[in-house]
Amino acid sequence: SAGVQMDSRCDYTCLPGYQLEGDRSRVCMEDGRWSGSEPVCVDLEPPKIRCPDSRERIAEPGKLTATVYWDPPRVRDSADGVIKRVMLRGPEPGSEFPEGEHVIRYTAHDQAYNRASCKFSIRVQVRRCPVLRPPQNGYISCTSDGNNYGASCEYLCDGGYERQGSSVRVCQASQHWTGSQPLCAPMQINTDVSSAASLLDQFHEKRRLFVISAPDPSNRYYKMQISMLQQAACGLELRHISTVELLGQPPHELGRIREHRLSPGIIQELRRFLHLTRSHFNAVLLDKAGTDRERFISPVSPDELFIFIDTYLLSEREAARRAQSGDPCE
Template sequence: MAGQLTQRGALSLLLFLTPAVTSTWYAGSGYYPDESYNEVYAEEVPRAPALDYRVPRWCYTLNIQDGEATCYSPRGGNYHSSLGTRCELSCDRGFRLIGRRSVQCLPSRRWSGTAYCRQMRCHVLPFITSGTYTCTNGVLLDSRCDYSCASGYHLEGDRSRICMEDGRWSGGDPVCVDLDPPKIRCPHSREKMAEPEKLTARVYWDPPLVKDSADGTITRVTLRGPEPGSHFPEGEHVIRYTAYDRAYNRASCKFIVKVQVRRCPTLKPPQHGYLTCTSAGDNYGATCEYHCDGGYERQGTPSRVCQSSRQWSGSPPICVLLPINVNVNSAAGLLDQFYEKQRLLIISAPDPSNRYYKMQISMLQQSTCGLDQRHVTIIELVGRPPQEVGRIREQQLSANIIEELRQFQRLTPSYFNMVLIDKQGIDRERYMEPVTPEEIFTFIDDYLLSNKELIQRQEQRDMCE
């Protein structure tokens, strides 16, 4: 070698030998050497910077925004960017280091890496149904977000959340729940009088006022009790409404419907008679009709009406013994007095000592109540001419009337026989032997009573016991 390499640079000796005849091409040189001569020369290579640990600012001064560099130099604490200095990088609170945590000043006058501080942020909090939140500093570190719910809702969970250094929020997502029941207001209680001749009153009212304290949605309103416009009987009735909101909270209200019946004093049936009344018999508009037992007739007003003043119209009639005129010219004149008023049971016997006659009269005398209830009057025809005797309610009949009755009803004085005549004067049943009153009553009840009399019998079934 013709030359020597130094520390700052080295000389490269390039020897170009020219052949005698042909030229030589060097790849990548970009030219062909001249064939006319040979030349030897030295080329200087660019020199690397001399390494000097004494230079205080070998690398540029580190300056990291929102952070700091803590450097350690071989030259001591006053050298922060000299050759070989190592710096530890860190960021201020609220910032995160992106890049190398440690760099070193290299001989190339550059640091071995780069880094910067990025401001730390938490994710945006999700929307909370039926509520909201407010934050002190958005999504930055230490920002506190306070939750609140809309009217009618209650917060369940953390009321506040803080953005922490790891980029996450403290706590968990709260929820707003509807715990408040809806508001419901029923109509006022009301009182109404029953309608005439009725024990009920039709009552109307408006539906309750209902409002939900949360989202205003009412899903269902139920009624316990009769519907508006129903007929209410006498007394107090509780009407209850219950409202439900979307969260199944419920609230109830109630009011009273009171129905009064104007009533008159209870009427007493007349002596030897009875009453038939419409409706309850003592309520406003009710009509009570007076009736008399068999053998009696009514004198006075036939019916009375309960008025709105709670008093009965008119005055009570009385039942007097049915007058019987035995001083008539014929049996037909006697029977006409009973037409459509009384049934007749005519008994004929040869003499008062007749065994059948005595037995029959004895049984009938013990059943006068049942006979009166069925409007039955007894006529006795006892004996033969000229000793015959006729009786009707202790009144004596003339021999002429006795004879006509026996002929008209085909009754013989020779032996015991008996005939039952209805209110129209028709022969309905004949008996040749004594019968119990119960047999007579059963026949009358089954075949002779009108519908009105049947109802009366049901009401008076136990009066004779």
């Protein structure tokens, strides 16, 4: 059969993506054998991988994170075109990323276990407005992180003070707040009202009322009670308690809330509405909703009154504020 002539030379080449290992050329020798040894084409070239471009995202309104999506990397093997696996190091596409810079890495392996890697970064920015200051005699309660885009802050006043101005402000994408800084002004008590209900409505959700009724200002129990309350003014104010005094018998009745005088008609209506008698010392504690919470027929010490309020009447918001600011009366 036809063969190859002596001294003929054969050159070996590999397909794209493979490298030759062994002799590149072989010569037909006089004894009919080829010089050298049979070379092999091996896949030593790593696959080609290209990651998505790095990107920057703004945190979503009211959140400190951004949901980020991206396409998988483009991977190609120059040898047999087969990619065995692509591994991701980091969160999956569609994950939520917190503020800061995050590096995502991909690694591709071909059938010959060659590998190649790429990476890209995701940067999440949280837009923030200037930090708000609470008003004097008040405080603020904010959502989310307090001053990030989409966060809202509600202005609240201490008991005995009323808000004047914006109640809620929202941090906008422009990094400016809506509205303007409100004030907490002293509560104005209007005693020129037509009914006891109208008087009590002014204190709704703002103050607790400790209503005292006694036969006359010289009543021993009344004098003891007022003396104790005067010495505990700080604790009363801390717990948003206003004292209402209903004294005497018609036609010489006296009613007052601090320096504000009550009309005889309002005094009588309050006593009737709250079931307070003129004949002896008695008192009632109303919560901020105007509900009768405790009654007394003898003077109550401020400590006893404060323990009852702190145990049963404080709202979650009041308790949290107290825990944060401590007790200034100690």
